[in-house]
Amino acid sequence: MKISSQVNTEGFSTEHWYQVGRPALMVGGLLFLVLATVPFWGSGLVVDKLTTLFVYILLAVMWNLLAGYAGLVSVGQQAFLGLGGYFALRLVDIGMSPYPAFIVGALICALVALVISVFALRLKEGEFAIAMWVTAEVIRILVMFDPIVQGETGTSLLAMNQYAPELRRNINFWFGLLVVAGMLGLVLWLVNSRIGAAAQAIRDDEEAAKSIGIRVMRVKQIIFVVAAFGCALAGSLWLASSVTFQPRTYFGVQWTVFMLFMVLVGGLKTFEGPILGAIVFFLLQEFFGDYGAWYLAGLGVTAILFALYAPNGIWGEWQNRKGVRFLPTGVTLTLKNKE
Amino acid sequence: MxxxxxxxxxxxxxxxxxxxxxxxxxxxxxxxxxxxxxxxxxxxxxxxxxxxxxxxxxxxxxxxxxxxxxxxxxxxxxxxxxxxIARTHQVPRPFLGMTVFENLLTAATNGAGLTGYEAEAFAVRALIQTGMSPLANRPAAALGLLDRKRLELARALATAPKxxxxxxxxxxxxxxxxxxxxxxxxxxxxxxxxxxxxxxxxxxxxxxxxxxxxxxxxxxxxxxxxxxxxxxxxxxxxxxxxxxxxxx
Missing domain, CATH: 3.40.50.300 (P-loop containing nucleotide triphosphate hydrolases)
Structure with missing residues (x-):
């Protein structure tokens, strides 16, 4: 090891994620194109199931952005899922078309998240997690006071009936595909950006992050708002395909259980892991979803087992074992004149 | 005084x-x-x-x-x-999820306010100054105590302190x-x-x-x-x- 006072910074090169991940990005782009054609050759059931999978992927990726990349463990992200659905209902009620309402509703939800962030992000770890759960419950109760929601009963997005069932199914699918692709792209860019690097620094050591000039609150707010926006889009996609809106379902804490499960099983802190986790969860839901309480208990036990014995999840463990990275984050440095 | x-x-x-x-x-x-x-x-x-x-x-x-x-x-x-104003910590506080170079790059972008090639060159400079070049792509979590201390110094330098x-x-x-x-x-x-x-x-x-x-x-x-x-x-x-x- 040699400490040098003569510094020559000539002759270095860096390799970025988009260079390393080019093959994976191309496969992703191809997959997107193939998926876009599914409504032309797949059955209605397949289209519906894939739309459901899109909701799960969105939720998993958003929770990983928050907890995996920024260290913000929330058990109240259902607040934004529910609000996404609720704002869409409200906007349609004042005359907006459903699909624009989904987008605008999610944007309003992002604004609400910005307001919530001002106090929630002052709390640390466990306090933050619980405060978010409380926030979700308070928002649910407030939403239930709205006459159009009719308390526990809930309501339906009747405006969806303007589309023929077949067409509605396909539009939902394409809408979901676009939203998932857009949000995956945004998250991939974000975690590799200056903001993403700062978020990971805060996650690793908040005090050290401050000492190198990271504006901790601002970085956390950006991640928090994006994650809320994504959850809101998942909520409106859920509303688009299920049409009914019941506060207890949309604001239910089971969503947090699902998100935790998908991210822990798939692979926390990896980009691909949560997507894999969502697929695993989707398959389990298909085969065991009817077992009710036992099914939920089984999900919980599996998530705990993963946290204990395979904390990197399926994807993370596999990556570490094989030493491969499809979509790595960060920068690799090559110095040409090695000392 | x-x-x-x-x-x-x-x-x-x-x-x-x-x-x-x-x-x-x-x-x-x-x-x-x-x-x-x-x-x-x-x-x-x-x-x-x-x-x-x-x-x-x-x-x-x-x-x-x-x-x-x-x-x-x-x-x-x-x-x-x-x-x-930059500081090092008595008990090193590296960003464990990043490599040595990424630690420095984060300091150069956030502390020194640099972007792109300039930020990278500045991080490389701190790397060479502190003799950490051979460890550039090593995860900070894999460093021993002495190298973590060295990383503290390198990271402080990467913020362009006065x-x-x-x-x-x-x-x-x-x-x-x-x-x-x-x-x-x-x-x-x-x-x-x-x-x-x-x-x-x-x-x-x-x-x-x-x-x-x-x-x-x-x-x-x-x-x-x-x-x-x-x-x-x-x-x-x-x-x-x-x-x-x-x-x-």
Missing amino acids: TLGSTSVIAGIGIDKHYGAFQVLHGVDFSANKGEAVGIVGPNGAGKTTLFGVLAGSTAPSAGVITYQYTDITATNAAQRCHAG VLLLDEIGGGLTEGELHQLVTLIAQLKDDGLTIVWIEHILHALLKVIDRLVCMSEGRVIAQGHPKDVMSDDEVMKAYLGSELEVAL
């Missing part, structure tokens, strides 16, 4: 207490531009707390901190870093490594950086510093030319039986 007038960074009348426990008692400290100041004192003297107060991670209970003739008492650690607060970065180094560290710090001083260095290894410290401050029990008990400070009666008493004798 030169407070506020010619000093680039100063703490005036700094008190710090945690409940009834007082860590700093009316400490006056200052460093002039381009000066290297050493801080010595027994464990628990309040040296690291003083660094925290200067760097903005610890709010003082009373007193004023000035930087380049401006009162910065109300600013936070990130703002002080942007202004040019004032560098070093908290015991020499401990555990071999004589050869210590010599290289002293050479680097002397070079940084020649480049115009203001250095404040807390260190127990006096012979290394004495090669670089212009002035020595001795703290004990939350007070500055002596300061001035290193030789004078070390022959001070009170300093001898505070240090009795510890490394000062060895150094002399």
